[in-house]
Amino acid sequence: MRTVPGPTDHVVVVGAGLSGLACALHLLGSGRRVTVVERDDGPGGRAGHVRMGGFEVDTGPTVLTMPHLADEAFAAVGDSLARHVELTPLHPAYRASFADGTSLDVHTDGEAMESAVREFAGPAEAAGYRELRTWLERLYRAQMRRFIDTNFDSPFQLLHPDLARLAALGGFGRLDSRIGRFISDPRLRRIFSFQALYAGVTPARALAAYAVIAYMDTVAGVWFPKDGIHALPRGMANAAAGAGADFRWSAEATSLERSGGRVRAVHLASGERIACDAVVLTCELSTAHRLVGRTPRRPVGLRHSPSAVVLHAGTDRTWPGLAHHTLSFGTAWESTFDELTRSGTLMSDPSLLITRPTTHDPALAPPGKHLHYVLAPCPNTDVGPSAEAWRDLGPRYRDSLVAELERRGLDGFADSVQEEMLVTPLDWTAQGHAAGTPFSVSHTFAQTGPFRPRNLVRGLENVVLAGCGTTPGVGVPTVLISGKLAAARVTGGVRGGGPRTRPVQRIRPVPRAERTAAVSTEEGVHDPS
Numbered sequence: 001m002r003t004v005p006g007p008t009d010h011v012v013v014v015g016a017g018l019s020g021l022a023c024a025l026h027l028l029g030s031g032r033r034v035t036v037v038e039r040d041d042g043p044g045g046r047a048g049h050v051r052m053g054g055f056e057v058d059t060g061p062t063v064l065t066m067p068h069l070a071d072e073a074f075a076a077v078g079d080s081l082a083r084h085v086e087l088t089p090l091h092p093a094y095r096a097s098f099a100d101g102t103s104l105d106v107h108t109d110g111e112a113m114e115s116a117v118r119e120f121a122g123p124a125e126a127a128g129y130r131e132l133r134t135w136l137e138r139l140y141r142a143q144m145r146r147f148i149d150t151n152f153d154s155p156f157q158l159l160h161p162d163l164a165r166l167a168a169l170g171g172f173g174r175l176d177s178r179i180g181r182f183i184s185d186p187r188l189r190r191i192f193s194f195q196a197l198y199a200g201v202t203p204a205r206a207l208a209a210y211a212v213i214a215y216m217d218t219v220a221g222v223w224f225p226k227d228g229i230h231a232l233p234r235g236m237a238n239a240a241a242g243a244g245a246d247f248r249w250s251a252e253a254t255s256l257e258r259s260g261g262r263v264r265a266v267h268l269a270s271g272e273r274i275a276c277d278a279v280v281l282t283c284e285l286s287t288a289h290r291l292v293g294r295t296p297r298r299p300v301g302l303r304h305s306p307s308a309v310v311l312h313a314g315t316d317r318t319w320p321g322l323a324h325h326t327l328s329f330g331t332a333w334e335s336t337f338d339e340l341t342r343s344g345t346l347m348s349d350p351s352l353l354i355t356r357p358t359t360h361d362p363a364l365a366p367p368g369k370h371l372h373y374v375l376a377p378c379p380n381t382d383v384g385p386s387a388e389a390w391r392d393l394g395p396r397y398r399d400s401l402v403a404e405l406e407r408r409g410l411d412g413f414a415d416s417v418q419e420e421m422l423v424t425p426l427d428w429t430a431q432g433h434a435a436g437t438p439f440s441v442s443h444t445f446a447q448t449g450p451f452r453p454r455n456l457v458r459g460l461e462n463v464v465l466a467g468c469g470t471t472p473g474v475g476v477p478t479v480l481i482s483g484k485l486a487a488a489r490v491t492g493g494v495r496g497g498g499p500r501t502r503p504v505q506r507i508r509p510v511p512r513a514e515r516t517a518a519v520s521t522e523e524g525v526h527d528p529s
Helices: 018-029 068-075 110-121 123-148 161-168 175-180 186-191 208-218 231-242 285-292 334-343 390-407 425-430 476-491
Strands: 010-014 033-037 049-052 055-058 087-089 094-097 103-106 223-225 246-248 253-259 262-268 273-275 278-281 307-315 325-328 352-355 370-378 417-423 463-465 506-508 518-521 524-526
Touching: 010 018, 018 033, 018 068, 018 231, 018 278, 018 476, 049 417, 055 307, 055 370, 068 231, 068 476, 094 186, 103 110, 103 186, 110 123, 110 186, 123 161, 123 208, 175 186, 175 208, 231 246, 253 285, 262 278, 278 285, 278 476, 285 463, 307 390, 307 425, 352 390, 370 390, 390 417, 390 425, 463 476
Parallel strands: 010 033, 010 278, 033 246, 094 325, 278 463
Antiparallel strands: 049 055, 087 223, 094 103, 253 262, 262 273, 307 370, 307 417, 325 352, 352 370, 506 518, 518 524
Protein backbone atom coordinates (compact mmCIF):
# COMPACT_ATOMS: atom_id res chain seq x y z
CA MET A 1 0.00 0.00 0.00
CA ARG A 2 1.28 3.44 -0.93
CA THR A 3 1.64 5.80 2.00
CA VAL A 4 2.61 9.43 2.52
CA PRO A 5 6.42 9.68 2.49
CA GLY A 6 8.44 11.85 4.82
CA PRO A 7 7.33 13.38 8.12
CA THR A 8 3.70 13.01 9.15
CA ASP A 9 3.84 14.23 12.74
CA HIS A 10 1.19 16.96 12.36
CA VAL A 11 -1.84 16.29 10.18
CA VAL A 12 -4.56 18.79 9.33
CA VAL A 13 -7.95 17.18 8.66
CA VAL A 14 -10.29 19.41 6.67
CA GLY A 15 -13.88 18.61 7.61
CA ALA A 16 -15.44 17.27 10.82
CA GLY A 17 -17.98 14.96 9.24
CA LEU A 18 -17.99 11.25 10.00
CA SER A 19 -15.05 10.46 7.71
CA GLY A 20 -12.95 13.31 9.06
CA LEU A 21 -13.67 12.39 12.67
CA ALA A 22 -12.92 8.71 12.04
CA CYS A 23 -9.67 9.71 10.34
CA ALA A 24 -8.73 12.00 13.23
CA LEU A 25 -9.31 9.25 15.80
CA HIS A 26 -7.20 6.73 13.89
CA LEU A 27 -4.44 9.31 13.41
CA LEU A 28 -4.47 10.20 17.09
CA GLY A 29 -4.25 6.53 17.97
CA SER A 30 -1.08 6.34 15.92
CA GLY A 31 0.52 9.17 17.85
CA ARG A 32 -0.02 11.97 15.34
CA ARG A 33 -0.86 15.51 16.32
CA VAL A 34 -4.15 16.41 14.65
CA THR A 35 -5.82 19.71 13.86
CA VAL A 36 -9.38 19.52 12.50
CA VAL A 37 -10.74 22.55 10.65
CA GLU A 38 -14.47 22.75 9.99
CA ARG A 39 -16.38 25.48 8.16
CA ASP A 40 -19.48 24.89 10.32
CA ASP A 41 -19.56 25.71 14.01
CA GLY A 42 -19.78 22.11 15.16
CA PRO A 43 -19.21 18.51 14.06
CA GLY A 44 -21.34 16.38 11.79
CA GLY A 45 -20.99 17.48 8.18
CA ARG A 46 -23.75 15.67 6.31
CA ALA A 47 -24.83 14.14 9.64
CA GLY A 48 -25.90 17.54 10.92
CA HIS A 49 -28.46 18.82 13.38
CA VAL A 50 -30.89 21.72 13.65
CA ARG A 51 -33.42 22.80 16.22
CA MET A 52 -36.78 23.44 14.57
CA GLY A 53 -38.88 25.18 17.16
CA GLY A 54 -38.85 22.66 20.00
CA PHE A 55 -37.92 19.72 17.72
CA GLU A 56 -34.39 18.28 17.47
CA VAL A 57 -33.79 17.29 13.85
CA ASP A 58 -31.14 15.14 12.18
CA THR A 59 -30.47 16.75 8.80
CA GLY A 60 -28.55 13.79 7.36
CA PRO A 61 -28.75 10.02 7.61
CA THR A 62 -31.43 8.47 9.80
CA VAL A 63 -30.37 4.81 9.48
CA LEU A 64 -27.38 3.54 11.44
CA THR A 65 -25.89 0.14 10.57
CA MET A 66 -22.56 -1.54 11.36
CA PRO A 67 -21.88 0.47 14.57
CA HIS A 68 -18.79 -1.64 15.23
CA LEU A 69 -17.05 0.45 12.56
CA ALA A 70 -17.62 3.55 14.69
CA ASP A 71 -16.48 1.64 17.77
CA GLU A 72 -13.28 0.78 15.91
CA ALA A 73 -12.54 4.50 15.54
CA PHE A 74 -13.20 5.15 19.23
CA ALA A 75 -11.02 2.17 20.16
CA ALA A 76 -8.08 3.72 18.27
CA VAL A 77 -7.73 6.19 21.16
CA GLY A 78 -8.61 3.71 23.90
CA ASP A 79 -12.23 4.85 24.05
CA SER A 80 -15.53 3.19 23.14
CA LEU A 81 -18.72 4.02 21.28
CA ALA A 82 -20.80 2.90 24.27
CA ARG A 83 -19.21 5.55 26.50
CA HIS A 84 -20.43 8.35 24.23
CA VAL A 85 -23.53 7.08 22.40
CA GLU A 86 -26.49 5.09 23.72
CA LEU A 87 -27.75 2.78 20.96
CA THR A 88 -31.13 1.07 20.71
CA PRO A 89 -31.47 -1.86 18.27
CA LEU A 90 -34.56 -1.45 16.11
CA HIS A 91 -37.03 -4.33 15.97
CA PRO A 92 -38.31 -4.24 13.31
CA ALA A 93 -35.57 -2.54 11.36
CA TYR A 94 -38.20 -1.34 8.87
CA ARG A 95 -41.87 -1.69 8.14
CA ALA A 96 -42.55 -2.13 4.44
CA SER A 97 -45.95 -0.88 3.26
CA PHE A 98 -47.15 -1.68 -0.24
CA ALA A 99 -49.65 -0.11 -2.61
CA ASP A 100 -51.93 -3.17 -2.36
CA GLY A 101 -52.52 -2.42 1.33
CA THR A 102 -50.26 -5.17 2.68
CA SER A 103 -47.33 -4.57 5.00
CA LEU A 104 -44.40 -6.55 6.37
CA ASP A 105 -42.15 -5.90 9.34
CA VAL A 106 -38.53 -6.43 8.27
CA HIS A 107 -36.55 -8.15 11.02
CA THR A 108 -32.79 -8.60 11.07
CA ASP A 109 -33.14 -11.69 13.24
CA GLY A 110 -33.24 -14.65 10.85
CA GLU A 111 -35.90 -16.71 12.61
CA ALA A 112 -38.19 -13.74 13.19
CA MET A 113 -37.92 -12.69 9.55
CA GLU A 114 -38.45 -16.22 8.24
CA SER A 115 -41.61 -16.47 10.31
CA ALA A 116 -42.82 -13.07 9.08
CA VAL A 117 -42.14 -13.98 5.44
CA ARG A 118 -43.94 -17.33 5.84
CA GLU A 119 -47.04 -15.57 7.15
CA PHE A 120 -46.78 -12.84 4.49
CA ALA A 121 -46.00 -14.86 1.37
CA GLY A 122 -46.01 -18.57 2.19
CA PRO A 123 -43.51 -21.34 3.03
CA ALA A 124 -41.73 -21.37 -0.34
CA GLU A 125 -40.83 -17.70 -0.02
CA ALA A 126 -39.75 -18.27 3.60
CA ALA A 127 -37.36 -21.01 2.46
CA GLY A 128 -36.11 -18.71 -0.29
CA TYR A 129 -35.49 -15.99 2.28
CA ARG A 130 -33.27 -18.34 4.32
CA GLU A 131 -31.22 -19.11 1.22
CA LEU A 132 -31.06 -15.40 0.37
CA ARG A 133 -29.86 -14.58 3.88
CA THR A 134 -27.09 -17.16 3.63
CA TRP A 135 -26.07 -15.73 0.26
CA LEU A 136 -25.99 -12.18 1.62
CA GLU A 137 -23.76 -13.29 4.51
CA ARG A 138 -21.36 -15.06 2.15
CA LEU A 139 -21.36 -12.07 -0.20
CA TYR A 140 -20.46 -9.75 2.67
CA ARG A 141 -17.60 -11.98 3.82
CA ALA A 142 -16.25 -12.19 0.27
CA GLN A 143 -16.27 -8.42 -0.19
CA MET A 144 -15.59 -6.67 3.08
CA ARG A 145 -11.89 -7.14 3.69
CA ARG A 146 -10.68 -7.36 0.10
CA PHE A 147 -12.94 -4.94 -1.81
CA ILE A 148 -14.45 -2.50 0.71
CA ASP A 149 -12.12 -2.14 3.70
CA THR A 150 -8.97 -1.73 1.63
CA ASN A 151 -6.83 0.88 -0.06
CA PHE A 152 -6.47 0.30 -3.80
CA ASP A 153 -3.32 1.34 -5.63
CA SER A 154 -4.12 -0.56 -8.83
CA PRO A 155 -6.97 -2.49 -10.43
CA PHE A 156 -4.60 -5.47 -10.42
CA GLN A 157 -5.28 -5.78 -6.69
CA LEU A 158 -8.62 -7.25 -7.73
CA LEU A 159 -6.79 -10.33 -8.99
CA HIS A 160 -7.15 -12.32 -5.80
CA PRO A 161 -8.92 -15.56 -4.86
CA ASP A 162 -11.65 -13.47 -3.24
CA LEU A 163 -12.53 -12.17 -6.71
CA ALA A 164 -13.17 -15.74 -7.83
CA ARG A 165 -15.30 -16.30 -4.73
CA LEU A 166 -17.30 -13.17 -5.51
CA ALA A 167 -17.79 -14.30 -9.10
CA ALA A 168 -18.85 -17.76 -7.95
CA LEU A 169 -21.47 -16.13 -5.75
CA GLY A 170 -22.88 -14.31 -8.79
CA GLY A 171 -21.63 -10.91 -7.63
CA PHE A 172 -21.11 -9.75 -11.22
CA GLY A 173 -24.63 -10.55 -12.31
CA ARG A 174 -27.54 -8.14 -11.98
CA LEU A 175 -28.95 -7.42 -8.54
CA ASP A 176 -32.64 -7.77 -9.30
CA SER A 177 -32.31 -11.05 -11.18
CA ARG A 178 -30.00 -12.52 -8.54
CA ILE A 179 -32.46 -11.65 -5.76
CA GLY A 180 -35.15 -13.21 -7.94
CA ARG A 181 -33.33 -16.56 -7.82
CA PHE A 182 -34.21 -16.79 -4.14
CA ILE A 183 -37.59 -15.07 -3.83
CA SER A 184 -40.25 -14.48 -6.46
CA ASP A 185 -42.77 -12.28 -4.63
CA PRO A 186 -42.23 -8.82 -6.17
CA ARG A 187 -42.93 -7.13 -2.84
CA LEU A 188 -40.18 -9.10 -1.11
CA ARG A 189 -37.79 -8.44 -3.97
CA ARG A 190 -38.22 -4.72 -3.43
CA ILE A 191 -37.21 -5.03 0.23
CA PHE A 192 -33.88 -6.57 -0.72
CA SER A 193 -33.11 -4.46 -3.78
CA PHE A 194 -34.30 -0.89 -3.07
CA GLN A 195 -30.88 -0.28 -1.49
CA ALA A 196 -29.45 -0.01 -5.02
CA LEU A 197 -30.80 3.54 -4.95
CA TYR A 198 -28.17 4.31 -2.27
CA ALA A 199 -25.58 3.27 -4.85
CA GLY A 200 -27.17 5.49 -7.49
CA VAL A 201 -28.13 2.72 -9.91
CA THR A 202 -31.31 0.78 -10.65
CA PRO A 203 -31.73 -2.79 -9.30
CA ALA A 204 -32.10 -4.06 -12.87
CA ARG A 205 -28.68 -2.65 -13.80
CA ALA A 206 -26.80 -2.74 -10.47
CA LEU A 207 -24.20 -5.41 -9.87
CA ALA A 208 -25.43 -8.15 -7.56
CA ALA A 209 -22.37 -7.36 -5.42
CA TYR A 210 -24.22 -4.26 -4.23
CA ALA A 211 -26.55 -6.55 -2.29
CA VAL A 212 -23.94 -6.11 0.44
CA ILE A 213 -25.90 -2.93 1.30
CA ALA A 214 -29.00 -5.07 1.79
CA TYR A 215 -26.91 -7.26 4.11
CA MET A 216 -26.16 -4.23 6.27
CA ASP A 217 -29.83 -3.16 6.34
CA THR A 218 -31.61 -6.50 6.69
CA VAL A 219 -29.12 -8.89 8.31
CA ALA A 220 -26.45 -7.04 10.30
CA GLY A 221 -28.94 -4.90 12.23
CA VAL A 222 -30.21 -1.32 12.44
CA TRP A 223 -29.72 0.93 15.47
CA PHE A 224 -30.90 4.33 16.67
CA PRO A 225 -28.75 6.57 18.89
CA LYS A 226 -30.37 8.42 21.78
CA ASP A 227 -30.53 12.13 20.81
CA GLY A 228 -30.46 11.16 17.12
CA ILE A 229 -27.80 10.23 14.60
CA HIS A 230 -25.99 13.51 15.28
CA ALA A 231 -25.02 12.03 18.65
CA LEU A 232 -22.47 9.90 16.76
CA PRO A 233 -20.33 12.73 15.30
CA ARG A 234 -20.75 14.66 18.54
CA GLY A 235 -19.42 11.69 20.52
CA MET A 236 -16.57 11.15 18.05
CA ALA A 237 -15.58 14.81 18.36
CA ASN A 238 -15.62 14.51 22.15
CA ALA A 239 -13.37 11.46 22.00
CA ALA A 240 -10.97 13.11 19.55
CA ALA A 241 -10.79 16.27 21.67
CA GLY A 242 -10.09 14.14 24.72
CA ALA A 243 -7.26 12.42 22.85
CA GLY A 244 -5.63 15.73 21.95
CA ALA A 245 -7.21 16.90 18.69
CA ASP A 246 -7.32 20.65 18.16
CA PHE A 247 -10.68 21.65 16.67
CA ARG A 248 -11.12 24.93 14.76
CA TRP A 249 -14.83 25.62 14.28
CA SER A 250 -16.25 28.12 11.78
CA ALA A 251 -12.92 27.79 9.99
CA GLU A 252 -13.05 27.37 6.22
CA ALA A 253 -9.96 26.12 4.39
CA THR A 254 -9.41 28.38 1.38
CA SER A 255 -6.04 27.31 -0.01
CA LEU A 256 -3.09 24.95 0.41
CA GLU A 257 0.45 26.27 0.58
CA ARG A 258 2.78 24.05 -1.46
CA SER A 259 6.48 23.55 -1.94
CA GLY A 260 8.37 20.75 -3.63
CA GLY A 261 5.35 18.53 -4.27
CA ARG A 262 4.14 18.76 -0.66
CA VAL A 263 1.60 20.87 1.14
CA ARG A 264 3.31 22.85 3.88
CA ALA A 265 0.32 24.68 5.35
CA VAL A 266 -3.44 25.13 5.20
CA HIS A 267 -4.75 28.69 4.91
CA LEU A 268 -8.12 29.60 6.42
CA ALA A 269 -10.62 32.27 5.41
CA SER A 270 -9.76 34.10 8.63
CA GLY A 271 -6.20 34.58 7.38
CA GLU A 272 -4.73 32.01 9.74
CA ARG A 273 -1.96 29.76 8.44
CA ILE A 274 -1.70 26.25 9.92
CA ALA A 275 1.63 24.58 9.18
CA CYS A 276 1.42 20.82 8.75
CA ASP A 277 3.19 17.68 7.57
CA ALA A 278 0.17 16.13 5.81
CA VAL A 279 -3.41 17.03 4.92
CA VAL A 280 -6.57 14.92 4.74
CA LEU A 281 -9.38 16.53 2.75
CA THR A 282 -12.83 15.17 3.65
CA CYS A 283 -14.85 17.94 2.00
CA GLU A 284 -16.99 17.55 -1.12
CA LEU A 285 -14.90 16.04 -3.92
CA SER A 286 -15.26 19.11 -6.13
CA THR A 287 -14.11 21.32 -3.24
CA ALA A 288 -11.11 19.07 -2.64
CA HIS A 289 -10.18 19.29 -6.32
CA ARG A 290 -10.41 23.08 -6.15
CA LEU A 291 -8.10 23.15 -3.13
CA VAL A 292 -5.48 20.92 -4.77
CA GLY A 293 -5.77 22.87 -8.02
CA ARG A 294 -6.67 20.06 -10.39
CA THR A 295 -9.42 17.61 -11.26
CA PRO A 296 -8.10 14.14 -12.15
CA ARG A 297 -8.74 13.12 -15.74
CA ARG A 298 -11.22 10.33 -16.34
CA PRO A 299 -12.26 8.73 -19.65
CA VAL A 300 -15.88 9.60 -18.79
CA GLY A 301 -17.04 12.33 -16.43
CA LEU A 302 -18.26 11.40 -12.96
CA ARG A 303 -21.90 10.39 -12.61
CA HIS A 304 -23.76 11.36 -9.47
CA SER A 305 -26.46 9.56 -7.52
CA PRO A 306 -30.06 10.73 -7.46
CA SER A 307 -30.90 13.43 -4.96
CA ALA A 308 -33.76 13.69 -2.48
CA VAL A 309 -36.42 16.01 -1.20
CA VAL A 310 -36.75 15.80 2.58
CA LEU A 311 -39.67 17.12 4.58
CA HIS A 312 -38.97 17.43 8.32
CA ALA A 313 -42.32 17.80 10.05
CA GLY A 314 -43.01 18.37 13.73
CA THR A 315 -46.59 17.30 14.31
CA ASP A 316 -49.18 17.23 17.08
CA ARG A 317 -50.08 13.60 16.33
CA THR A 318 -48.75 10.42 14.77
CA TRP A 319 -50.15 7.32 13.08
CA PRO A 320 -50.07 3.75 14.46
CA GLY A 321 -49.22 2.27 11.06
CA LEU A 322 -45.77 3.86 11.16
CA ALA A 323 -42.73 2.12 12.58
CA HIS A 324 -39.47 3.91 13.38
CA HIS A 325 -38.55 3.45 9.70
CA THR A 326 -41.34 2.85 7.20
CA LEU A 327 -40.76 2.11 3.53
CA SER A 328 -43.86 3.24 1.69
CA PHE A 329 -43.76 1.72 -1.80
CA GLY A 330 -45.83 2.93 -4.71
CA THR A 331 -47.17 0.62 -7.39
CA ALA A 332 -44.50 1.63 -9.90
CA TRP A 333 -41.00 0.21 -9.63
CA GLU A 334 -38.83 -0.04 -12.76
CA SER A 335 -40.34 3.17 -14.15
CA THR A 336 -39.56 4.95 -10.88
CA PHE A 337 -35.85 4.25 -11.23
CA ASP A 338 -35.97 5.32 -14.87
CA GLU A 339 -37.49 8.64 -13.83
CA LEU A 340 -34.81 9.17 -11.19
CA THR A 341 -31.75 8.23 -13.22
CA ARG A 342 -32.59 8.68 -16.92
CA SER A 343 -35.56 10.84 -17.82
CA GLY A 344 -34.91 13.20 -14.91
CA THR A 345 -38.55 13.60 -13.95
CA LEU A 346 -40.11 13.51 -10.51
CA MET A 347 -41.50 10.18 -9.37
CA SER A 348 -45.01 9.82 -10.76
CA ASP A 349 -45.78 7.11 -8.20
CA PRO A 350 -43.30 7.73 -5.38
CA SER A 351 -41.68 5.27 -3.02
CA LEU A 352 -40.86 7.03 0.25
CA LEU A 353 -38.85 6.55 3.43
CA ILE A 354 -40.74 7.83 6.47
CA THR A 355 -38.76 7.99 9.71
CA ARG A 356 -40.32 8.72 13.09
CA PRO A 357 -37.37 9.14 15.50
CA THR A 358 -39.68 9.99 18.40
CA THR A 359 -40.72 6.33 18.34
CA HIS A 360 -37.63 5.56 20.44
CA ASP A 361 -36.68 9.02 21.71
CA PRO A 362 -39.73 11.17 22.59
CA ALA A 363 -37.39 13.86 23.96
CA LEU A 364 -36.60 14.90 20.37
CA ALA A 365 -39.98 16.68 20.35
CA PRO A 366 -41.92 18.76 22.90
CA PRO A 367 -44.19 16.74 25.22
CA GLY A 368 -47.02 15.13 23.30
CA LYS A 369 -45.54 16.04 19.90
CA HIS A 370 -43.92 13.88 17.21
CA LEU A 371 -41.20 14.22 14.60
CA HIS A 372 -41.47 12.80 11.08
CA TYR A 373 -38.84 12.77 8.36
CA VAL A 374 -40.17 12.08 4.85
CA LEU A 375 -37.57 11.35 2.17
CA ALA A 376 -38.60 11.31 -1.47
CA PRO A 377 -35.83 10.43 -3.96
CA CYS A 378 -35.63 12.82 -6.89
CA PRO A 379 -33.34 13.33 -9.90
CA ASN A 380 -30.09 15.18 -9.34
CA THR A 381 -29.59 18.51 -11.06
CA ASP A 382 -27.45 16.96 -13.81
CA VAL A 383 -30.41 15.00 -15.23
CA GLY A 384 -33.44 16.69 -13.67
CA PRO A 385 -34.66 20.17 -12.77
CA SER A 386 -31.94 22.71 -12.05
CA ALA A 387 -31.21 23.85 -8.52
CA GLU A 388 -32.83 27.20 -9.23
CA ALA A 389 -35.96 25.50 -10.60
CA TRP A 390 -36.53 24.01 -7.16
CA ARG A 391 -37.13 27.49 -5.75
CA ASP A 392 -40.64 27.38 -7.23
CA LEU A 393 -40.95 23.62 -7.62
CA GLY A 394 -40.13 22.83 -3.99
CA PRO A 395 -43.29 24.21 -2.31
CA ARG A 396 -45.53 22.59 -4.93
CA TYR A 397 -43.78 19.25 -4.55
CA ARG A 398 -44.08 19.53 -0.77
CA ASP A 399 -47.86 19.87 -1.11
CA SER A 400 -48.05 16.88 -3.45
CA LEU A 401 -46.03 14.79 -0.97
CA VAL A 402 -48.33 15.72 1.89
CA ALA A 403 -51.37 14.83 -0.24
CA GLU A 404 -49.75 11.49 -1.11
CA LEU A 405 -49.08 10.75 2.57
CA GLU A 406 -52.74 11.36 3.35
CA ARG A 407 -53.81 9.09 0.49
CA ARG A 408 -51.59 6.38 2.01
CA GLY A 409 -53.31 6.50 5.38
CA LEU A 410 -51.71 9.41 7.24
CA ASP A 411 -55.07 11.15 7.57
CA GLY A 412 -54.84 14.74 8.74
CA PHE A 413 -51.10 15.02 8.15
CA ALA A 414 -51.38 18.50 6.61
CA ASP A 415 -53.31 19.92 9.57
CA SER A 416 -51.05 18.22 12.13
CA VAL A 417 -47.85 20.01 11.07
CA GLN A 418 -46.71 22.61 13.60
CA GLU A 419 -43.11 23.10 12.52
CA GLU A 420 -41.53 22.09 9.23
CA MET A 421 -38.42 22.36 7.11
CA LEU A 422 -38.23 21.41 3.44
CA VAL A 423 -34.87 20.47 1.91
CA THR A 424 -34.52 20.22 -1.88
CA PRO A 425 -31.68 20.05 -4.44
CA LEU A 426 -31.57 23.86 -4.18
CA ASP A 427 -30.47 23.50 -0.56
CA TRP A 428 -28.05 20.65 -1.28
CA THR A 429 -26.46 22.82 -3.97
CA ALA A 430 -26.18 25.75 -1.55
CA GLN A 431 -24.32 23.43 0.82
CA GLY A 432 -21.79 22.73 -1.92
CA HIS A 433 -22.94 19.26 -2.97
CA ALA A 434 -22.20 18.57 -6.64
CA ALA A 435 -25.22 17.88 -8.87
CA GLY A 436 -27.48 18.95 -6.01
CA THR A 437 -27.27 15.58 -4.28
CA PRO A 438 -26.03 14.65 -0.79
CA PHE A 439 -25.35 11.11 -2.05
CA SER A 440 -22.26 12.07 -4.05
CA VAL A 441 -20.75 9.98 -6.85
CA SER A 442 -22.84 6.95 -7.86
CA HIS A 443 -21.57 3.37 -7.61
CA THR A 444 -21.56 2.34 -11.22
CA PHE A 445 -18.99 -0.34 -12.04
CA ALA A 446 -16.66 2.35 -13.43
CA GLN A 447 -16.93 4.26 -10.13
CA THR A 448 -16.48 1.40 -7.66
CA GLY A 449 -13.44 -0.10 -5.93
CA PRO A 450 -10.18 0.75 -7.71
CA PHE A 451 -12.16 2.69 -10.35
CA ARG A 452 -13.67 5.11 -7.83
CA PRO A 453 -11.87 8.46 -7.37
CA ARG A 454 -8.72 7.53 -5.46
CA ASN A 455 -7.87 8.81 -2.01
CA LEU A 456 -4.35 9.80 -3.10
CA VAL A 457 -3.69 13.01 -5.06
CA ARG A 458 -1.34 12.85 -8.02
CA GLY A 459 1.38 15.49 -7.79
CA LEU A 460 0.99 16.13 -4.05
CA GLU A 461 2.61 13.38 -2.03
CA ASN A 462 1.18 14.32 1.38
CA VAL A 463 -2.49 14.96 0.54
CA VAL A 464 -5.11 12.25 1.12
CA LEU A 465 -8.86 12.30 0.44
CA ALA A 466 -11.67 10.82 2.51
CA GLY A 467 -15.46 10.92 2.43
CA CYS A 468 -18.28 9.53 0.32
CA GLY A 469 -16.84 10.77 -2.99
CA THR A 470 -13.76 8.58 -2.72
CA THR A 471 -13.18 4.97 -1.73
CA PRO A 472 -15.08 2.95 -0.60
CA GLY A 473 -18.22 5.06 -1.13
CA VAL A 474 -21.54 6.42 0.12
CA GLY A 475 -23.20 5.60 3.44
CA VAL A 476 -22.39 5.83 7.15
CA PRO A 477 -20.44 2.53 7.33
CA THR A 478 -18.40 3.27 4.22
CA VAL A 479 -17.49 6.85 5.16
CA LEU A 480 -16.27 5.59 8.55
CA ILE A 481 -14.10 3.11 6.67
CA SER A 482 -13.00 5.91 4.34
CA GLY A 483 -11.63 7.85 7.29
CA LYS A 484 -9.73 4.81 8.53
CA LEU A 485 -8.29 4.14 5.07
CA ALA A 486 -7.16 7.76 4.76
CA ALA A 487 -5.42 7.54 8.13
CA ALA A 488 -3.69 4.36 7.01
CA ARG A 489 -2.31 6.25 3.98
CA VAL A 490 -0.64 8.59 6.47
CA THR A 491 0.47 6.10 9.11
CA GLY A 492 0.98 2.94 7.08
CA GLY A 493 -1.58 1.30 9.33
CA VAL A 494 1.02 0.76 12.06
CA ARG A 495 0.32 2.22 15.45
CA GLY A 496 3.04 4.18 17.12
CA GLY A 497 3.22 6.09 20.37
CA GLY A 498 -0.16 6.55 21.95
CA PRO A 499 -3.02 8.97 22.14
CA ARG A 500 -2.24 12.30 23.72
CA THR A 501 -4.90 13.19 26.24
CA ARG A 502 -6.27 16.37 27.70
CA PRO A 503 -9.53 17.35 29.43
CA VAL A 504 -12.45 16.39 27.22
CA GLN A 505 -14.37 19.14 25.45
CA ARG A 506 -18.07 18.35 25.52
CA ILE A 507 -19.90 19.18 22.32
CA ARG A 508 -23.68 19.43 22.40
CA PRO A 509 -26.45 20.94 20.29
CA VAL A 510 -27.74 24.39 21.26
CA PRO A 511 -31.08 25.97 20.31
CA ARG A 512 -30.49 27.76 17.03
CA ALA A 513 -32.28 27.73 13.70
CA GLU A 514 -29.22 26.53 11.82
CA ARG A 515 -26.88 23.57 12.19
CA THR A 516 -24.79 24.25 15.26
CA ALA A 517 -22.96 22.84 18.20
CA ALA A 518 -21.34 24.45 21.16
CA VAL A 519 -18.07 23.52 22.78
CA SER A 520 -18.14 23.48 26.53
CA THR A 521 -14.99 23.36 28.59
CA GLU A 522 -14.29 23.54 32.28
CA GLU A 523 -14.60 27.34 31.98
CA GLY A 524 -18.15 27.13 30.57
CA VAL A 525 -19.79 27.11 27.16
CA HIS A 526 -18.39 28.97 24.17
CA ASP A 527 -20.42 29.46 21.03
CA PRO A 528 -17.81 30.12 18.35
CA SER A 529 -20.25 32.03 16.15
